[in-house]
Amino acid sequence: MVIYLLRRLGLALITCVFISIFTFVIIRLPPGDFVDAYIANLAASGSSVSAEQAEAMRREYGLDRPVVVQYGIWMGRVLKGDFGVSMVWRRPVTEVIGDRLWLTMAVSVSALFLTWMIALPIGIYSAMRQYSIGDYIFTTLGFIGLAIPNFLLALILMYLGFRYLGLNVGGLFSAEYAQAPWSLARVWDLTKHLPLPAAVLAMAGTAQLIRIMRANLLDELRKPYVVTARAKGLTEMRAVLKYPVRAALNPFASSLAYLFPYLVSGSIIVSLVLGLPTVGPLLLQALVAQDMFLAGAIVLLLGVMTVIGTLISDMLLMWIDPRIRLEGR
Amino acid sequence: MADRTSLAVRDLAVEFRSEQGVVRALDGVSFDLHAGRTLGVVGESGCGKSVTARSILRIVDRPGRITAGRMILDPGTPREVDLAQLDPESKEMRGVRGGRVGLIFQEPMTALSVHYTVGNQIMEAVLQHADISKAEAQNRAIELLREVGIPRPETRISAYPFELSGGLRQRVGIAMALAGDPEIVIADEPTTALDVTTQAQILSLLRRLQEEKNIALMLITHDMGVIAEMADEVAVMYLGRVVEFAPVEEVFSEPRHPYTRALLRAVPSILATPRQRLSTIGGAVPHPGARPSGCPFHPRCSEQLGALCTEQSPRPVPPGRSGAACFKVDQSEAVTA
Numbered sequence: 001m002v003i004y005l006l007r008r009l010g011l012a013l014i015t016c017v018f019i020s021i022f023t024f025v026i027i028r029l030p031p032g033d034f035v036d037a038y039i040a041n042l043a044a045s046g047s048s049v050s051a052e053q054a055e056a057m058r059r060e061y062g063l064d065r066p067v068v069v070q071y072g073i074w075m076g077r078v079l080k081g082d083f084g085v086s087m088v089w090r091r092p093v094t095e096v097i098g099d100r101l102w103l104t105m106a107v108s109v110s111a112l113f114l115t116w117m118i119a120l121p122i123g124i125y126s127a128m129r130q131y132s133i134g135d136y137i138f139t140t141l142g143f144i145g146l147a148i149p150n151f152l153l154a155l156i157l158m159y160l161g162f163r164y165l166g167l168n169v170g171g172l173f174s175a176e177y178a179q180a181p182w183s184l185a186r187v188w189d190l191t192k193h194l195p196l197p198a199a200v201l202a203m204a205g206t207a208q209l210i211r212i213m214r215a216n217l218l219d220e221l222r223k224p225y226v227v228t229a230r231a232k233g234l235t236e237m238r239a240v241l242k243y244p245v246r247a248a249l250n251p252f253a254s255s256l257a258y259l260f261p262y263l264v265s266g267s268i269i270v271s272l273v274l275g276l277p278t279v280g281p282l283l284l285q286a287l288v289a290q291d292m293f294l295a296g297a298i299v300l301l302l303g304v305m306t307v308i309g310t311l312i313s314d315m316l317l318m319w320i321d322p323r324i325r326l327e328g329r
Numbered sequence: 330m331a332d333r334t335s336l337a338v339r340d341l342a343v344e345f346r347s348e349q350g351v352v353r354a355l356d357g358v359s360f361d362l363h364a365g366r367t368l369g370v371v372g373e374s375g376c377g378k379s380v381t382a383r384s385i386l387r388i389v390d391r392p393g394r395i396t397a398g399r400m401i402l403d404p405g406t407p408r409e410v411d412l413a414q415l416d417p418e419s420k421e422m423r424g425v426r427g428g429r430v431g432l433i434f435q436e437p438m439t440a441l442s443v444h445y446t447v448g449n450q451i452m453e454a455v456l457q458h459a460d461i462s463k464a465e466a467q468n469r470a471i472e473l474l475r476e477v478g479i480p481r482p483e484t485r486i487s488a489y490p491f492e493l494s495g496g497l498r499q500r501v502g503i504a505m506a507l508a509g510d511p512e513i514v515i516a517d518e519p520t521t522a523l524d525v526t527t528q529a530q531i532l533s534l535l536r537r538l539q540e541e542k543n544i545a546l547m548l549i550t551h552d553m554g555v556i557a558e559m560a561d562e563v564a565v566m567y568l569g570r571v572v573e574f575a576p577v578e579e580v581f582s583e584p585r586h587p588y589t590r591a592l593l594r595a596v597p598s599i600l601a602t603p604r605q606r607l608s609t610i611g612g613a614v615p616h617p618g619a620r621p622s623g624c625p626f627h628p629r630c631s632e633q634l635g636a637l638c639t640e641q642s643p644r645p646v647p648p649g650r651s652g653a654a655c656f657k658v659d660q661s662e663a664v665t666a
C-alpha cells in the first residue's frame with residue numbers, strides 16, 4: 001500500500017514537472033521575449049522605456065541566459081508564489097487571479113458533488129430495473145441532457161429565473177457582496193448562488209455518468225457473487241448495494257480525475273454567460289490578449305489541480321478495491 | 330427409505346419468456362430430498378440443473394418464472410411451506426435462503442466478492458439468520474472456518490478471497506452455506522472448478538459435514554464418478570425433465586433409460602484399452618426452446634420404437650420410486666408384470 005502510494009506520488013510529481021515545462025513553452029511561444037512585449041504594450045499606451053531600463057529588466061528576468069537557466073529562474077519564482085506580471089492588467093498575476101481560483105474550485109467541486117448525487121442513485125435504479133418505464137424515462141432525459149449545450153441551458157434558466165421569479169441569477173455573489181471582504185455572510189451568499197451554475201455544469205456529466213453506472217452495474221449484476229449474496233437471504237436492495245454497486249464504483253472513481261478538467265474547461269462559456277468570477281473567462285481573455293504570464297499561471301495551476309484530483313481518485317480506488325490496497329502484502 | 334423427507338418437489342415447471350419466444354427450462358420436475366441422504370443430479374449442460382437449484386431458493390434470473398408445481402419444505406410438519414407460493418422478496422423466503430436451505434457454488438473465485446474479507450462475508454450470513462452480537466457472529470464464523478478444515482481460522486478470517494487458494498476458497502463457500510445451520514444443502518457442481526486432489530478433499534468434507542449435521546444434500550454434477558462416490562439416489566435430467574430416478578447402485582448396474590446408458594458409456598474407464606475412443610452421445614442437446622415432439626430424447630436415441638416415441642410423451646417418473654420415463658421400459662415392465 002505504501003509502495004502504491006509512493007509510486008503514485010512520484011508519478012504526480014513528474015507530471016507536475018512536465019506541466020511546468022509545457023507552461024514555460026507557452027509563455028515563450030509569442031515572438032520576441034517578455035520585455036519586448038512589455039515595451040510594445042507600454043508604447044501602445046503612450047509611455048516609453050529606455051534601452052538601459054530594458055536591459056536591466058532582461059537581466060532581472062534572466063532573459064540573456066540560456067533557456068534552461070531561464071526555466072530554472074522562472075520555476076524558482078513560481079515556487080515562491082511569484083507568477084510574474086500580467087501585461088493586460090499591469091498587476092502581479094497572483095493578484096489578478098486572486099479569489100478566482102478558489103471560486104473555480106467551489107463551482108467545480110459542487111458540480112462534481114451534484115453529478116455524483118444525481119447520477120449514482122439513478123444509475124443504480126436504471127440497472128436494477130432495466131427496461132422498466134423509469135429506466136426509459138431516465139435514459140431519455142439523460143440523452144437530452146447530453147445533447148443540450150450547457151450554455152444554452154444556462155441562458156434558458158437565467159431567462160426563466162428572471163421572467164417568472166424576478167431573480168437575477170447570474171454571478172456568484174449578490175451586488176452588495178461582490179467586492180466585499182470575506183465574511184460569514186459572504187460565504188452564505190456564495191452558497192446561495194452556487195446551485196444554479198453547479199446544476200448547469202453538472203448536467204452533461206450527470207447524463208454521462210448515469211450511462212456509465214448503469215452499464216457497469218448491469219455487468220456486475222450478472223456475476224456469481226450476486227447470486228451468493230441473494231442466497232444468503234439478504235434483501236435485494238442490500239445485496240445489490242453492498243456487492244455489485246461497490247464493484248461498479250471502481251471505474252466511477254477513476255472518472256473523477258477526468259471530470260475535473262472537463263468541468264473547468266467546459267465551464268468557460270457557461271461562466272461567461274452566467275458572469276461567474278472564475279478562472280475560465282480569465283484564461284480566455286489572457287489567451288486572446290497574449291497575456292502569457294497570466295495564461296501560463298492559469299494553465300499551470302489547473303494542471304497541478306488536475307494532478308491532485310487524480311491523486312485523490314487513486315486514493316479512492318485504493319479504498320474501494322482491496323486488491324490495490326494489499327498489493328505486495 | 331425411512332428418513333424424513335426434507336423437500337418434496339412436484340411437477341415443477343419454469344419458463345423464460347423473451348421476444349425470441351418461450352423457453353421451458355423445466356418441464357415437470359419431481360423429486361424428494363431426505364435428511365441425511367444425498368440426491369445426485371446429473372445431465373448434460375443446459376438440461377436445467379442449475380435452474381432447479383435456483384428455483385428452490387426462488388432466485389431464478391429474470392425473465393424466468395415458475396409456472397407450475399409445488400416445492401414443499403418439511404412436508405407433514407408444522408413448518409411445512411410451499412416455496413413456489415412464497416413471494417421471493419418476502420421475509421419468510423429470505424429466511425429459507427441461507428437459513429433452511431444453503432447453496433454451494435461452482436466457481437469459488439467469482440462466487441465470493443473480492444471487496445470484502447472472508448470474515449465479513451461469512452459473518453453477514455450468520456447475522457442474517459441469528460439474533461446475536463457482532464462479536465458472537467465473529468466467533469461463529471471462526472468456528473465455521475474450523476469446521477470446514479481451514480487452518481488458522483483466527484487469521485484467515487481477515488483474509489480476502491483472492492489471497493486464498495481455490496480449495497480454501499471453496500471451503501469458505503461451504504462455511505458460508507452452513508452459516509445459517511441449514512437442513513438442506515444444494516451444491517451446484519461444487520468441485521468442477523477444482524483439481525482432482527482438491528476435489529476429493531472437498532467431497533469428503535461434504536460427506537463428513539452431512540453425516541455430522543444430518544443434512545439433506547442435493548449434489549449437482551456432470552461427473553458420474555462423483556455420483557458413484559457421493560449419491561444415495563440419482564436423478565438423471567434431460568431437457569428439463571427427470572428421465573430416470575433410482576438408487577445409485579441400480580443406476581450403475583442396471584440403467585433403465587437409454588440416455589442414462591449413453592451417459593455411462595461416455596465415462597472414461599481405466600479398463601479401456603489404450604487409445605480406445607471415448608463413446609459420445611450422438612447429436613447435441615436440443616435447445617429447450619425447440620423441444621422435440623414426443624419423447625424429448627428420441628432424435629438421439631439408438632433404441633427408439635418409431636411412432637410411439639416420436640408422437641407421444643412418456644409418463645414422468647413417479648417420485649420416490651425407481652423408474653424411467655421411457656416407453657421401452659414401460660413395455661418390458663408390462664411383460665414382467
Ligand SMILES: Nc1ncnc2c1ncn2[C@@H]1O[C@H](COP(=O)(O)OP(=O)(O)OP(=O)(O)O)[C@@H](O)[C@H]1O
Pocket residue numbers: 345352354372373374375376377378379380381390391392393617618
Ligand atoms: N437467464 C436465462 N435466460 C434465458 N434462459 C435461461 C436463463 N437461465 C437458464 N436458461 C435456460 O435454462 C436452461 C437450463 O439452464 P441451466 O443453467 O439450468 O443448465 P444446467 O443444467 O445447469 O447446465 P450446466 O451443466 O451448463 O450448468 C438453459 O438451456 C437455458 O435455455
Ligand SMILES: [Mg+2]
Pocket residue numbers: 378379380517
Ligand atoms: Mg449449471
